[in-house]
Amino acid sequence: MSTAHRLIRLRPRSALALAVTSLLGLVAFGWPLFADAGSAVDTSHSADAPWLFVVLLPLLAAVILAELTEGGLDAKAVAVLGMLAAVGAALRPLAPGAAGIDPSFVVIVLGGRIFGRGFGFVLGALTLFASALITGGVGPWMPFQMFGAAWVGFFAGCLPSLRGRWEVWLVAGYGFVASVGYGALLNMWFWPFGAYGPEVSYVAGATLLENGYRYGAFWLTTSLGWDVSRGVLISTLVLLAGHPVMSALRRTARRAAFDVPTEFGVGSSR
Amino acid sequence: MRPVDLPSYSRNLHPGAWWLWAIGLAAAASRTTNPAILLIILGVTGLVVAARRSDAPWANAYAAFLKLALVVIAIRVVLQSLLSSQSQGVEVLFTLPEIPLPDAAAGIKLGGMVTAEAVLRAFYEGLQLATILCCVGAANALASARRLLRSVPGALYELGVATVVALTFAPQLVTDAARVRAAHRLRGRDDRGLRSLARTVMPVLEGALDRSVELAASMDSRGYGRTTDAGRVSRLTTGLLTFGGLFGVCVGMFGLLDGSSPPMLGLPSLLAGVALSSCGIAVGGRRTRRTRYRPDPWALPEWMVSGCGFAAAAAMFATAAVDPAALHLPGPLAVPEVPWIAVGGVLIAALPARLAPSPPSGSLHRAVSSPARSSFEASLAADQRRETA
Numbered sequence: 158m159s160t161a162h163r164l165i166r167l168r169p170r171s172a173l174a175l176a177v178t179s180l181l182g183l184v185a186f187g188w189p190l191f192a193d194a195g196s197a198v199d200t201s202h203s204a205d206a207p208w209l210f211v212v213l214l215p216l217l218a219a220v221i222l223a224e225l226t227e228g229g230l231d232a233k234a235v236a237v238l239g240m241l242a243a244v245g246a247a248l249r250p251l252a253p254g255a256a257g258i259d260p261s262f263v264v265i266v267l268g269g270r271i272f273g274r275g276f277g278f279v280l281g282a283l284t285l286f287a288s289a290l291i292t293g294g295v296g297p298w299m300p301f302q303m304f305g306a307a308w309v310g311f312f313a314g315c316l317p318s319l320r321g322r323w324e325v326w327l328v329a330g331y332g333f334v335a336s337v338g339y340g341a342l343l344n345m346w347f348w349p350f351g352a353y354g355p356e357v358s359y360v361a362g363a364t365l366l367e368n369g370y371r372y373g374a375f376w377l378t379t380s381l382g383w384d385v386s387r388g389v390l391i392s393t394l395v396l397l398a399g400h401p402v403m404s405a406l407r408r409t410a411r412r413a414a415f416d417v418p419t420e421f422g423v424g425s426s427r
Numbered sequence: 428m429r430p431v432d433l434p435s436y437s438r439n440l441h442p443g444a445w446w447l448w449a450i451g452l453a454a455a456a457s458r459t460t461n462p463a464i465l466l467i468i469l470g471v472t473g474l475v476v477a478a479r480r481s482d483a484p485w486a487n488a489y490a491a492f493l494k495l496a497l498v499v500i501a502i503r504v505v506l507q508s509l510l511s512s513q514s515q516g517v518e519v520l521f522t523l524p525e526i527p528l529p530d531a532a533a534g535i536k537l538g539g540m541v542t543a544e545a546v547l548r549a550f551y552e553g554l555q556l557a558t559i560l561c562c563v564g565a566a567n568a569l570a571s572a573r574r575l576l577r578s579v580p581g582a583l584y585e586l587g588v589a590t591v592v593a594l595t596f597a598p599q600l601v602t603d604a605a606r607v608r609a610a611h612r613l614r615g616r617d618d619r620g621l622r623s624l625a626r627t628v629m630p631v632l633e634g635a636l637d638r639s640v641e642l643a644a645s646m647d648s649r650g651y652g653r654t655t656d657a658g659r660v661s662r663l664t665t666g667l668l669t670f671g672g673l674f675g676v677c678v679g680m681f682g683l684l685d686g687s688s689p690p691m692l693g694l695p696s697l698l699a700g701v702a703l704s705s706c707g708i709a710v711g712g713r714r715t716r717r718t719r720y721r722p723d724p725w726a727l728p729e730w731m732v733s734g735c736g737f738a739a740a741a742a743m744f745a746t747a748a749v750d751p752a753a754l755h756l757p758g759p760l761a762v763p764e765v766p767w768i769a770v771g772g773v774l775i776a777a778l779p780a781r782l783a784p785s786p787p788s789g790s791l792h793r794a795v796s797s798p799a800r801s802s803f804e805a806s807l808a809a810d811q812r813r814e815t816a
Contacts, residue, residue: 223583232651398625
């Protein structure tokens with residue numbers, strides 16, 4: 158029996174679209190590091206460059222989500238997706254601190270682990286979207302969060318198939334890494350917008366190494382504490398509740414029989 | 428004139444109109460660091476939210492965004508004064524104890540003299556971000572998320588339904604948790620602490636998963652998920668448009684990031700890619716032919732509200748072209764001047780406080796008293812009836 162019940166299959170076409178949009182999404186996060194001096198997005202002569210990516214990313218999210226669900230999702234996938242996103246979204250306002258500690262990652266990681274990487278990607282994006290709608294938190298940051306969480310769910314579905322006691326440790330370790338990585342990536346989108354101090358702010362036109370060093374200093378001094386504490390929280394929650402939750406998800410997958418193709422043939426009705 | 432064209436006809440404005448209005452104001456705020464204009468924009472958003480917000484739960488979002496905006500300003504001012512150096516000004520406000528740092532942090536200085544210029548500049552830049560945040564917060568408070576979801580393109584229809592499921596069931600999970608805790612109390616168990624939390628979470632999750640299987644069965648039995656077969660040609664067109672668009676965006680982004688590339692490679696191909704991808708989404712949506720159940724009208728008030736936002740942005744861009752000096756202070760200590768065209772445009776954006784129809788009162792009570800789940804299923808069934816009719 159396979160570890161993952163693939164609810165949303167990645168066909169070659171949607172896999173290609175996922176790769177291209179993920180690459181573009183990474184550029185939308187990391188453009189301050191790659192922009193050449195004198196290029197069109199050089200912020201030293203135009204302050205509008207960061208907004209370009211803010212406008213572009215929602216479209217990319219729509220394109221990839223439409224492409225992933227292109228064959229049409231069946232009712233079971235929609236119901237499970239909606240319900241898990243509801244659990245994640247309901248967990249999110251419980252978090253102390255606005256954006257820092259975020260228990261909804263547990264649902265995204267475990268959902269991606271059980272229902273496969275395509276589902277993990279969509280679940281991550283949808284959870285963040287639904288919780289933004291519920292808490293009235295729709296803003297320019299939302300598409301960036303959606304992409305970040307979608308990658309968290311996607312890679313959770315890519316983890317090697319391991320069962321038994323070690324599975325929980327694997328997922329917990331992944332949860333820690335993913336939370337810290339998410340934090341490190343997410344600061345990137347608003348980093349070029351502001352001046353925080355001479356040595357930690359974005360300098361337009363500086364080399365990759367210089368700006369990388371500045372960003373590293375910015376991350377270490379501002380958000381590392383939050384990210385690590387979120388990572389610890391997520392991996393603790395996975396260690397405590399991971400086993401029963403994963404069994405519950407597997408049971409649902411079996412009950413709803415996602416892998417069984419439905420066929421209406423001549424012989425099926427009497 | 429239809430009744431929906433009258434501002435006195437009480438109804439919910441199309442959420443798209445509120446978002447366009449807010450985006451116009453945010454675009455206006457992004458053009459200026461003049462604190463006088465920024466404060467007027469802040470006042471305008473507050474006025475309109477106070478006049479036209481409904482009694483829905485998300486209507487309190489504006490206050491949350493306002494708090495977030497204050498935090499943004501505070502963080503900027505504090506960081507700037509901790510890290511300020513004399514290069515930004517000469518007017519010393521006060522002197523903090525300076526913390527010596529190792530040589531590895533070359534150039535970083537913690538503490539020391541804090542200049543008025545540094546603090547004021549940080550405050551003005553923070554105020555600009557805070558104003559944009561408040562514009563977004565106003566849209567969050569005024570526009571109904573649920574109604575906005577009705578306007579998702581057809582290609583994302585399934586995900587729209589999944590989001591509606593999430594929005595419907597998330598509040599119910601809180602109720603579920605309260606019920607499980609009550610059951611624990613009745614059995615004489617402690618309902619505080621980490622242990623009881625763990626005992627609460629699993630039953631709630633199991634219940635949610637069971638319900639999702641039930642919901643799927645109920646959706647299946649109502650014929651949900653019936654898609655008209657797209658056919659090879661339509662699939663191929665969608666794919667070509669989508670991938671062509673993505674290719675255009677890739678080329679455009681490369682052109683924008685690379686300093687030596689010809690200007691044709693940048694923005695034009697990015698825009699072409701965006702247009703192609705949008706066409707791909709539109710064509711992909713045609714596989715699901717669905718009519719909308721009681722669609723939100725786009726009538727005269729919608730035009731006026733979005734037009735007011737556009738007027739604010741247009742006035743600001745006009746000022747930026749004619750008199751750019753008025754939008755940015757010559758120095759942090761200068762007294763801000765008031766450019767009248769820009770301020771006039773921003774004040775036009777305050778008109779929706781009167782022009783937009785007032786939201787129907789008491790709609791919340793009706794929505795709460797009918798169980799959320801059955802109302803979702805009813806609307807689903809209504810959708811399906813329309814679809815088969």
